[in-house]
Amino acid sequence: xxxxxxxxxxxxxxxxKAHEIYYEGTPPNGTAIVLKWNKLSSGKAHLExxxxxxxxxxxxxxxxxxxxxxxxxxxxxxxxxxxxxxxxDLATATESYWNNRFGYLISxxxxxxxxxxxxxxxxxxxxxxxKNSSKKIKHASIYLTPFTSDLxxxxxxxxLMVHEIGHALGLGHSDAEFYPSTADSVMKRxxxxxxxxxxxxxxxxxxxxY
Amino acid sequence: xxxxxxxxLWIGGLIVVIAIAVIIGFQVLGKTxxxxxxxxxxxxxxxxxxxxxxxxxxxxxxxSSFMEIVDIAETVIIGEVISELxxxxxxxxxxxxxxEKIGEKQASQGLPxxxxxxxxxxxxxxxxIRGEPVKDTxxxxxxxxxxxxxxxxxxxxxxxxxxxxxxxxxxxKHFFTRFGTYYIVDDHYVLSAVDDxxxxxxxxxxxxxxINEIVARK
Numbered sequence: 001x002x003x004x005x006x007x008x009x010x011x012x013x014x015x016x017k018a019h020e021i022y023y024e025g026t027p028p029n030g031t032a033i034v035l036k037w038n039k040l041s042s043g044k045a046h047l048e049x050x051x052x053x054x055x056x057x058x059x060x061x062x063x064x065x066x067x068x069x070x071x072x073x074x075x076x077x078x079x080x081x082x083x084x085x086x087x088x089d090l091a092t093a094t095e096s097y098w099n100n101r102f103g104y105l106i107s108x109x110x111x112x113x114x115x116x117x118x119x120x121x122x123x124x125x126x127x128x129x130x131k132n133s134s135k136k137i138k139h140a141s142i143y144l145t146p147f148t149s150d151l152x153x154x155x156x157x158x159x160l161m162v163h164e165i166g167h168a169l170g171l172g173h174s175d176a177e178f179y180p181s182t183a184d185s186v187m188k189r190x191x192x193x194x195x196x197x198x199x200x201x202x203x204x205x206x207x208x209x210y
Numbered sequence: 211x212x213x214x215x216x217x218x219l220w221i222g223g224l225i226v227v228i229a230i231a232v233i234i235g236f237q238v239l240g241k242t243x244x245x246x247x248x249x250x251x252x253x254x255x256x257x258x259x260x261x262x263x264x265x266x267x268x269x270x271x272x273x274s275s276f277m278e279i280v281d282i283a284e285t286v287i288i289g290e291v292i293s294e295l296x297x298x299x300x301x302x303x304x305x306x307x308x309x310e311k312i313g314e315k316q317a318s319q320g321l322p323x324x325x326x327x328x329x330x331x332x333x334x335x336x337x338x339i340r341g342e343p344v345k346d347t348x349x350x351x352x353x354x355x356x357x358x359x360x361x362x363x364x365x366x367x368x369x370x371x372x373x374x375x376x377x378x379x380x381x382x383k384h385f386f387t388r389f390g391t392y393y394i395v396d397d398h399y400v401l402s403a404v405d406d407x408x409x410x411x412x413x414x415x416x417x418x419x420x421i422n423e424i425v426a427r428k
Contacts, residue, residue: 021267021268089312093306096305096378097308097309101302102353103352105283105385106386108282109389112269113269113270114268116268160270176264176265176267
C-alpha cells in the first residue's frame with residue numbers, strides 16, 4: 001500500500017518531462033498541456049516541410065535548418081514537400097503583415113511565430129485554445145521577421161527556424177516561467193546563444209515527448 | 211547718539227530676522243523636495259500596477275529598453291485612461307502575395323485563418339513630452355493574444371508611454387508596449403510596466419525626473 005501511495009505521489013509530482021508550450025496553474029509549477037505533432041512514422045514525428053515562401057534572406061539557411069532536428073534527434077523525420085501538400089510551411093512575412101499583426105512600434109521586437117493547428121482545426125493561440133483542442137498538431141505555419149537586420153547573423157537565422165520548428169513539434173521555451181531551466185537549448189526565449197543545433201536538453205525533451 | 215544706537219539695534223534685529231527666515235526657508239524647501247518611494251510602498255503599488263515580465267509562448271521575441279522605445283516612438287505622452295473600448299478585428303490575408311497564397315491554402319484545406327483582434331484603450335493626452343503632436347484623445351492598442359503579457363490599463367490610470375501611429379489596417383490607432391511604458395503612481399512618481407535594468411534605477415522616482423531623462427535624450 002505504501003508503495004502504491006509512493007507511486008501515486010511520484011506520478012503526480014514528478015519533475016517536468018518536457019518543456020511544454022502551455023501549462024495550467026501558478027508558476028513555477030503547473031500542469032502541462034501536452035501538445036504533440038500528430039503524424040508519426042515509425043514512432044517519429046513526421047514533418048513534411050516547405051520553404052517556397054522564404055525570402056532570399058532566409059532561403060540560403062533553410063536547408064540547414066530543416067535537417068537540424070532529424071540530424072540530432074531520432075524522434076523526428078523531415079521530408080521536403082510541395083507547398084500544396086506540406087504540413088509545415090516556413091515563410092518570410094511582409095513588413096506590412098508584421099506591423100499589422102504585432103502592432104506598429106512593437107513589431108520589431110518579434111522575430112518569429114509558429115501558428116499551429118490541431119487535428120480538430122483549432123488554431124492554438126493561448127492555453128485555453130490548447131486545452132480545448134485535440135492537442136495533436138497537424139499543421140504549422142511559421143512566419144519569420146522581414147526585418148532581418150534585427151538578427152545577428154546567418155547562424156541566428158538558422159537558429160530562429162530551428163526554434164520555430166521546435167514549437168511545431170510541441171516544445172515550449174526551456175527558460176519560461178514554468179519549470180525554467182538554465183541548460184543550453186535552442187528553445188530559449190531570447191537571443192542567439194552562439195549555436196543552432198538542438199542541444200542535449202532539447203533532445204531529452206523530444207525523447208520524453210515522443 | 212541714542213538715535214544712532216537705536217538704528218544700530220534695528221539693523222541688527224533685521225539681519226537676525228532675515229537670517230532666521232532664510233534658515234526656515236531652506237528647511238521648508240528641503241522638506242518639500244520629493245523623496246523616492248520606499249520599497250514597501252512600491253511593493254504595495256505593484257498589486258495594482260504589475261510588471262509584465264513574461265512573453266507569449268508561441269512567439270520568439272527580443273526585449274527593448276525603455277530608452278530604445280523612446281528613441282523609435284513617434285511621440286512620448288503623459289496620458290490618462292478614459293475607458294477600454296471593445297476589441298476590433300483585422301484581416302491579414304491581403305498583406306502581400308505570400309499571405310494571400312497561405313490564405314488560399316488554408317481555405318482549400320479547411321484550416322482556420324488567423325484573424326487577430328486588438329485590445330484598445332481611449333486615452334486622454336495630458337502632455338506630449340517628446341516627438342510629434344497627437345490629438346487630445348487617442349486610441350492605444352495591442353494584439354489581444356498578448357493580454358496578460360502587455361499592460362492591462364484601467365480607467366483613471368495615468369501613464370508615460372512611447373506611442374506610434376498605426377497605418378493600413380490600424381489607421382486611427384496608436385500602439386504602445388510594456389517596454390516603453392511607466393505608470394504614474396501616487397500622483398508624482400513612476401513605476402515601470404516591465405522590470406529591467408533601467409527600472410531598477412527609475413522605479414519609485416519622481417515623474418519629473420523621468421520626464422527630464424526623456425527630454426534630455428537626443
